[in-house]
């Protein structure tokens with residue numbers, strides 16, 4: 001069925017925004033999210049200490065991709081931008097713990113899970129855009145450097161300015177300073193800290209997350 005692109009309205013009624021947000025929430029679930037909810041943007045915690053964890057201890061992806069720290073949006077910049085928004089759709093995707101821990105045997109499943117999160121963010125952001133919420137934008141999980149360009153030597157966006165996946169790649173929530181653990185716990189969902197030496201039998205599941213800042 002052809003998409004109905006909505007005329008831009010300078011005065012979108014609250015009831016329309018509410019029904020759009022619910023539509024995006026259900027869309028995220030349809031596309032593979034385990035849980036999805038509508039949140040007020042003011043309740044999204046942004047903290048400078050979150051990307052600090054990319055640097056100390058240093059992630060092997062730190063500085064190697066255009067959407068990763070220190071190359072991406074800074075928490076202070078994001079905080080200013082978020083002051084202009086009211087509503088977001090936040091979702092998580094639960095994955096088996098043996099998929100999320102760093103193990104070569106499950107790399108295919110891990111990359112697929114991350115790609116699914118990017119897909120959900122892309123699709124919901126696009127739906128919001130064509131519904132007239134044209135300043136909607138989203139953040140995914142992990143790193144596009146590993147999710148899309150893991151087999152390649154470099155991030156092309158950093159070498160010649162042309163991202164290989166410009167419409168799919170996004171910074172992760174954590175890369176820009178969103179405290180995903182806190183946000184997930186605050187909406188009542190379970191999440192566990194998983195570090196590089198975590199074993200699958202130590203946690204019941206892994207959790208990936210994404211957010212679309214809608215309006």
Ligand code: SF4
Nearest residue numbers: 144145149155163164
């Ligand atoms: S998708 Fe690839 S080329 Fe694009 S920013 Fe990410 S790592 Fe760089």
